[in-house]
Amino acid sequence: MGVPLYVLTQPADLRGPYRDQGAEPDVPFSSFRRLMEVAPGRPYDVQADKAAHGPWRRMFLSALGPAGLQALLPRAQAVMQAHLAQWEAAGTAAGGRSGGGCIPSLFRQVRLLSVDLAIEVIAEVPLPPGVERIAFREQLLCFLDGLFGLPLALPGSSVARALAAKEELVAALGPLVAADRQRMAKRWRAAGSSYAALVDTLTAASAAVGGSAAAEAAAGVQAAEPSAAAAARVTVRDAVISGFMALGFESERAAAVSVLHAVVAGADTTRFALFNTLALVAMSARVQEEIFAEQERVVAEHGPELSARVLGSAAITPYLDAVVREAMRLLPATPGNMRRLTADLRVGAGRGGPASELVIPKGSMVWRFVPLMHCLDPVLWDGDTSVDVPAHMDWRSNFEGAFRPERWLSEDTKPKYYYTFGSDNHLCVGQNLAYMEVKLLLAMLLRKYRLQLHTPDMLARASQMFPFVIPRRGTDRVLLEPR
Numbered sequence: 001m002g003v004p005l006y007v008l009t010q011p012a013d014l015r016g017p018y019r020d021q022g023a024e025p026d027v028p029f030s031s032f033r034r035l036m037e038v039a040p041g042r043p044y045d046v047q048a049d050k051a052a053h054g055p056w057r058r059m060f061l062s063a064l065g066p067a068g069l070q071a072l073l074p075r076a077q078a079v080m081q082a083h084l085a086q087w088e089a090a091g092t093a094a095g096g097r098s099g100g101g102c103i104p105s106l107f108r109q110v111r112l113l114s115v116d117l118a119i120e121v122i123a124e125v126p127l128p129p130g131v132e133r134i135a136f137r138e139q140l141l142c143f144l145d146g147l148f149g150l151p152l153a154l155p156g157s158s159v160a161r162a163l164a165a166k167e168e169l170v171a172a173l174g175p176l177v178a179a180d181r182q183r184m185a186k187r188w189r190a191a192g193s194s195y196a197a198l199v200d201t202l203t204a205a206s207a208a209v210g211g212s213a214a215a216e217a218a219a220g221v222q223a224a225e226p227s228a229a230a231a232a233r234v235t236v237r238d239a240v241i242s243g244f245m246a247l248g249f250e251s252e253r254a255a256a257v258s259v260l261h262a263v264v265a266g267a268d269t270t271r272f273a274l275f276n277t278l279a280l281v282a283m284s285a286r287v288q289e290e291i292f293a294e295q296e297r298v299v300a301e302h303g304p305e306l307s308a309r310v311l312g313s314a315a316i317t318p319y320l321d322a323v324v325r326e327a328m329r330l331l332p333a334t335p336g337n338m339r340r341l342t343a344d345l346r347v348g349a350g351r352g353g354p355a356s357e358l359v360i361p362k363g364s365m366v367w368r369f370v371p372l373m374h375c376l377d378p379v380l381w382d383g384d385t386s387v388d389v390p391a392h393m394d395w396r397s398n399f400e401g402a403f404r405p406e407r408w409l410s411e412d413t414k415p416k417y418y419y420t421f422g423s424d425n426h427l428c429v430g431q432n433l434a435y436m437e438v439k440l441l442l443a444m445l446l447r448k449y450r451l452q453l454h455t456p457d458m459l460a461r462a463s464q465m466f467p468f469v470i471p472r473r474g475t476d477r478v479l480l481e482p483r
């Protein structure tokens, strides 16, 4: 990275940087930066732009609020159903038990699923069916593979392939998002090129029609999205395209790159959330039975529909909710984002005297490393430093004690540190969508099947645990045993 990096663990020291005080978000990986720029030498960073960040964030929160989630849920369900059908067919082809299924490689399959979710649910890209869709997905996988590759665009390297894939994707996306771009450009001019005014107008119109859709959802009505609501609904595509305009990028190319940004925000994060959660759940027959029992109660009381109301309410599915939080605590889907200091940062003040104080110079990076923070949780950790891994993190030798969704069900045992989705000014705006998707897949699978790992110690054999869990090839087959 070429800059000093400090890992900080005291919330008091981290508060300022994660509230944009004397620091700004930065991803200090040159391949990532190069692949995300609008055009060579033209970077885009709305998160660090003090004026544009607030309105841009409001656009996302509107797109992924209750009405948005309700509109996106049927799409997510259709995508998951198509993947589930393939897993069921794979089980039959492998000669499995009648009616059973098999996820041949959990890691690869959830990656394909999360890319499809990112294209069809998050970015809502109107791709034509058929060969082009398959080619688009392959290019997208290639693009994602290059983001954290070695920063050498030598022929055949992951970054060189990703740069080529980016041009193909931009060429394919440009015409597909042209109408959105023109619509947004018109609104942008009508708002006097003021981003805050544009966002006020768009989010107010969306809230007006979304309010009635949310009321219907609360009453349990599952109507198809009416056309007036669909037309007024702010989408993630609107959020990213307008964000680019706010920073002066108005071309068709910029609109296409902005949609790639939306896909990047959701694709691999969701993939690791799905992989980590399914892996942990597949290791625990007890947790699977608890989820199944809760789902039976939900069906008896609310009907079989997996609606946004059922999935979005911790009051209706408290255990399922707790399972996803616990999985994201124990094996977070991201190691956490860094901050670049724009001013010197004094840390350790007021704790243990001058010897424990330190000034971290401007220009350095600071990092809240999420798994370490979860290790140090004051509710779960007794401060014993004589063990390598405390009991609440030690899934290798204390699985039942470490993976305990029940801890989320009581205020006394609920974890205090939970940073998987960030915090403060940049708390993830997609977290409710991510929760909904993970809960939806778990409910769809566990209502029909028991999950069984073909290699029970798959996680312990993983070829990589940092920064993401990657299983050893051939160990991540999951059997779907019919109930």
Ligand code: HEM
Pocket (backbone or CB within 6 Å): 025, 047, 057, 060, 122, 236, 262, 265, 266, 269, 270, 273, 333, 334, 336, 337, 338, 419, 420, 421, 422, 423, 425, 426, 427, 428, 429, 430, 431, 433, 434
């Ligand atoms: C399990 C899945 C996900 C995880 C673990 C995750 C994690 C995070 C984290 C840690 C941050 C904070 C970044 C920072 O502090 O610099 C963040 C921000 C963000 N996330 Fe997510 N995310 C997930 C899914 C999604 C999805 C589905 C979307 C949908 C588009 C999304 C959109 C965003 C955006 C736009 C931000 C920037 C917010 C801001 O700067 O105000 N994320 N996410």
